Amino acid sequence: MRALLLFxxxxxxxxxxxxxxxxxxxxxxxxxxxxxxxxxxxFIHGSKEGAYFGFLSGLxxxxxxxxxxxxxxxxxxxxxxxxxxxxxxxxxxxxxxxTIVSMVGTVIGQTIYYLLLLVTGIHIPFINGLFHxxxxxxxxxxxxxxxxxxxxxxxxxxxxxxxxxx
Amino acid sequence: xxxxxxxxxxxxSVLVLIxxxxxxxxSLDRAEITPIEKGVKDTLAPVQKVTMGFAKGVQNVFSSIxxxxxxxEENKNLKEEIRALKSKLNQVKEYKIQNQRLKQLLxxxxxxxxxxxxxxxxxxxxxxxxxxxxITLNRGAEDGVQKDMxxxxxxxxxxxxxxxxxxxxxxxxxxxxxSGVGAVxxxxxxxxxxxxxxxxxxxxxxxxxxxxxxxxxxxxVISSGVGGIYPSGVRIGEITSAENDPGGLFxxxxxxxxxxxxxIRDVFIVTNVYKPKINLPLEGNQ
Numbered sequence: 350m351r352a353l354l355l356f357x358x359x360x361x362x363x364x365x366x367x368x369x370x371x372x373x374x375x376x377x378x379x380x381x382x383x384x385x386x387x388x389x390x391x392f393i394h395g396s397k398e399g400a401y402f403g404f405l406s407g408l409x410x411x412x413x414x415x416x417x418x419x420x421x422x423x424x425x426x427x428x429x430x431x432x433x434x435x436x437x438x439x440x441x442x443x444x445x446x447x448t449i450v451s452m453v454g455t456v457i458g459q460t461i462y463y464l465l466l467l468v469t470g471i472h473i474p475f476i477n478g479l480f481h482x483x484x485x486x487x488x489x490x491x492x493x494x495x496x497x498x499x500x501x502x503x504x505x506x507x508x509x510x511x512x513x514x515x
Numbered sequence: 516x517x518x519x520x521x522x523x524x525x526x527x528s529v530l531v532l533i534x535x536x537x538x539x540x541x542s543l544d545r546a547e548i549t550p551i552e553k554g555v556k557d558t559l560a561p562v563q564k565v566t567m568g569f570a571k572g573v574q575n576v577f578s579s580i581x582x583x584x585x586x587x588e589e590n591k592n593l594k595e596e597i598r599a600l601k602s603k604l605n606q607v608k609e610y611k612i613q614n615q616r617l618k619q620l621l622x623x624x625x626x627x628x629x630x631x632x633x634x635x636x637x638x639x640x641x642x643x644x645x646x647x648x649x650i651t652l653n654r655g656a657e658d659g660v661q662k663d664m665x666x667x668x669x670x671x672x673x674x675x676x677x678x679x680x681x682x683x684x685x686x687x688x689x690x691x692x693x694s695g696v697g698a699v700x701x702x703x704x705x706x707x708x709x710x711x712x713x714x715x716x717x718x719x720x721x722x723x724x725x726x727x728x729x730x731x732x733x734x735x736v737i738s739s740g741v742g743g744i745y746p747s748g749v750r751i752g753e754i755t756s757a758e759n760d761p762g763g764l765f766x767x768x769x770x771x772x773x774x775x776x777x778x779i780r781d782v783f784i785v786t787n788v789y790k791p792k793i794n795l796p797l798e799g800n801q
Contacts (some may be wrong), residue, residue, distance in 0.1 A: 366644075367642070371799055372777075377715040379715075417538050417543075423535070470542075472692070503660070
């Protein structure tokens with residue numbers, strides 16, 4: 350049930366990004382909502398779960414686009430892992446901390462994505478990548494954290510997205 | 516660190532390596548996609564059409580929200596009538612815009628029909644990310660679309676078909692960092708290559724210009740036809756700045772494309788380019 354719900358949320362986020370958010374860009378970019386989900390999930394449940402969800406959701410995006418399969422899977426897996434390291438060290442109920450974590454996580458994720466693009470032979474000038482893509486997305490994702498994190502956190506600790514103890 | 520941890524690290528490394536290999540293998544250059552991918556793309560097409568329509572609806576709602584207040588019955592009725600009229604007017608406006616757009620397309624088609632055979636297609640989806648720039652069209656192999664066909668609008672060059680499934684085609688925009696178009700500066704015929712930066716910048720760059728090329732802001736860049744994919748003479752954009760590569764032999768120019776890639780809804784796929792017959796003045800060739 351939880352897995353199905355996560356899958357549905359990811360799919361909806363992806364469809365929104367490909368359609369509606371194309372019309373409401375800020376500084377030319379749209380938010381990376383799936384990455385944001387991975388960050389929330391990893392931050393609340395820890396590195397292992399974060400990496401796992403990051404890899405699977407990334408793979409889902411890669412399969413849909415059909416090119417460079419693994420690009421999103423690897424970058425999102427790494428983000429899920431890194432963000433998860435803060436699970437036991439940071440105060441998860443504080444929305445301010447969650448926003449900082451989201452923005453830092455987005456910068457890490459997009460930078461890894463950029464490096465993987467270099468590995469596959471796609472060269473983008475770093476200045477352009479940093480100022481026109483990475484930082485604007487981080488800001489946009491930060492705004493969405495303020496709007497969505499509380500809801501996600503409550504659902505993950507008390508609602509439908511809660512991991513049940515075995 | 517115990518044995519179990521080593522095993523874990525080993526497994527993760529293998530996973531990462533395999534993924535990296537798959538990533539290299541599934542680059543955009545492969546000739547054809549697998550039947551599974553084709554199936555996914557064709558199944559998703561109607562969903563994308565509906566969500567795109569919904570997105571447009573949301574946009575329309577945002578732009579046509581009118582103010583209401585607590586008023587008397589009569590006032591309320593009047594307002595409602597105005598609202599109904601306004602929404603009708605909006606609809607008329609929408610028709611007007613659509614009419615203008617289609618007229619423009621038709622005129623373009625009439626003007627260029629002598630050189631190019633064109634197929635009208637509608638945009639039904641866009642790349643969900645920020646780095647790449649691709650759009651999905653509602654025409655596919657069934658309509659005669661093939662890989663590497665050029666895509667244009669009256670304003671200029673849009674891109675080329677990169678992936679074809681039965682009912683859809685994915686177009687690589689010229690703003691995508693994987694795209695490269697043989698181009699010349701119209702005023703002085705200086706050759707170069709127009710490549711995308713990151714899609715969200717909305718800019719393209721003209722690289723491999725000669726270091727002493729007389730390139731200035733304001734000059735127009737058109738496609739040269741070199742490379743065989745894009746027809747020659749299609750407008751691309753206007754140069755906004757130019758500078759020498761650090762330590763290199765070349766010059767790079769920033770180009771602002773004529774096409775607004777965020778608002779395009781209908782495009783033409785160039786399905787055939789008619790080559791002009793050149794009769795050389797040879798003996799017996801009257």
